[in-house]
Amino acid sequence: MIRLDKLTKTYRGQPHPAVDQVSMDMPRGEIVVLVGPSGCGKTTTMELINRLIEPTSGRIFLDGEDVTNADPDALRRRIGYVIQQIGLFPHFTVAENIATVPKLLGWDKRRVGERVDELLDMVGLEPSEFRGRYPKQLSGGQRQRIGVARAMAADPPVMLMDEPFGAIDPITRDRLQNEFLRLQQQVQKTIVFVTHDIDEAIKLGDRIAILGERSQIAQFDTPAAILSNPASPYVEDFIGAGASLKRLHLSRVGDVGLDTGAPTARIDGDVAAARERLRSSGRAALLLLDADGRPQRWVDAGDLEGSDLSSAGEPVAAVVQAGATLSEALNEMLTSNAGVALVVDRSGGFQGLLDFETVMVATRSAPEFYRAAKVPS
Numbered sequence: 587m588i589r590l591d592k593l594t595k596t597y598r599g600q601p602h603p604a605v606d607q608v609s610m611d612m613p614r615g616e617i618v619v620l621v622g623p624s625g626c627g628k629t630t631t632m633e634l635i636n637r638l639i640e641p642t643s644g645r646i647f648l649d650g651e652d653v654t655n656a657d658p659d660a661l662r663r664r665i666g667y668v669i670q671q672i673g674l675f676p677h678f679t680v681a682e683n684i685a686t687v688p689k690l691l692g693w694d695k696r697r698v699g700e701r702v703d704e705l706l707d708m709v710g711l712e713p714s715e716f717r718g719r720y721p722k723q724l725s726g727g728q729r730q731r732i733g734v735a736r737a738m739a740a741d742p743p744v745m746l747m748d749e750p751f752g753a754i755d756p757i758t759r760d761r762l763q764n765e766f767l768r769l770q771q772q773v774q775k776t777i778v779f780v781t782h783d784i785d786e787a788i789k790l791g792d793r794i795a796i797l798g799e800r801s802q803i804a805q806f807d808t809p810a811a812i813l814s815n816p817a818s819p820y821v822e823d824f825i826g827a828g829a830s831l832k833r834l835h836l837s838r839v840g841d842v843g844l845d846t847g848a849p850t851a852r853i854d855g856d857v858a859a860a861r862e863r864l865r866s867s868g869r870a871a872l873l874l875l876d877a878d879g880r881p882q883r884w885v886d887a888g889d890l891e892g893s894d895l896s897s898a899g900e901p902v903a904a905v906v907q908a909g910a911t912l913s914e915a916l917n918e919m920l921t922s923n924a925g926v927a928l929v930v931d932r933s934g935g936f937q938g939l940l941d942f943e944t945v946m947v948a949t950r951s952a953p954e955f956y957r958a959a960k961v962p963s
């Protein structure tokens with residue numbers, strides 16, 4: 587979808603190019619993450635792609651068409667651009683901000699209005715509440731979402747995102763990343779995403795380009811391949827410690843073999859039957875579920891001596907959705923001091939158990955094990 591061919595930019599008065607003969611193919615519908623140290627030319631590369639700056643030499647192709655000399659304004663309507671510090675117009679409402687490009691394109695008022703509401707919905711903000719607000723009446727995370735909505739307004743096939751989640755606290759950032767992946771599953775844009783943060787790159791990228799000085803490509807591959815097979819000591823350094831742990835971000839709980847042999851019983855059910863089920867399972871504990879199959883409490887044989895199950899044993903801990911990453915599951919297990927995670931489906935229904943052993947085996951698995959589709963279910 588995007589092809590860079592020996593793209594070079596030397597800023598006026600500079601002894602060296604900021605981007606030096608970079609060639610890269612970015613496939614349609616994928617998220618390509620550019621990651622590299624400060625000043626290595628990531629932003630310059632993005633600005634070359636949408637012609638905010640002119641290349642010194644080299645060519646840019648978009649969807650097979652040479653756009654190196656295309657009209658920049660027309661080009662930018664095909665490319666949504668989200669940057670960290672922008673750039674919502676402060677005196678425009680949220681709706682007016684999102685409508686900027688559709689208005690430029692001459693859409694009629696009704697179509698623009700519908701599109702604004704649709705996009706607000708898409709980024710998880712209630713249209714009636716947010717449409718009329720001004721940027722200063724939004725939180726940082728909400729502003730980011732409006733930035734994304736604005737870039738998507740005219741449904742451009744390509745989006746450039748320059749550290750869009752950079753200035754956001756880690757918890758909100760994690761949420762926005764998950765929303766972003768979910769959204770991408772629906773819209774399937776070709777996205778070039780810049781970050782400093784290798785963990786963000788691993789989480790979001792279908793492919794990652796690790797850049798060195800002057801945007802030289804140190805490695806361009808899938809996250810799993812980069813983590814398993816770093817091409818050079820530079821890439822290894824960049825990944826940092828804990829490549830195995832980072833690989834836990836790449837697979838989902840639902841993809842590994844769960845233990846489905848745990849005995850279960852209804853919390854409002856018959857105690858004697860529960861006791862018998864635990865005994866015949868040969869296990870140490872039984873899991874009590876509510877009427878909808880959601881895990882409630884763990885009980886052992888001693889707890890099943892009484893007649894009331896509703897307060898027997900211990901409440902469950904470390905409940906994770908099948909769509910969670912192994913890293914999230916491991917974190918839950920460690921923070922709740924539980925030896926196993928209880929894996930549930932979207933409505934909370936019990937699916938099986940995940941233990942440390944299974945997580946450890948997954949960290950050692952071959953790269954093919956890790957799925958390309960990384961969207962939380």
Ligand SMILES: Nc1ncnc2c1ncn2[C@@H]1O[C@H](COP(=O)(O)OP(=O)(O)OP(=O)(O)O)[C@@H](O)[C@H]1O
Nearest residue numbers: 597598600604623624625626627628629630631782
């Ligand atoms: N307008 C300009 N004139 C001269 N030099 C520039 C200009 N813009 C950027 N540079 C230089 O080009 C190099 C690449 O800058 P660029 O902003 O692309 O890096 P970056 O990888 O995006 O950095 P960061 O991660 O810090 O945002 C830097 O050395 C920078 O100082």
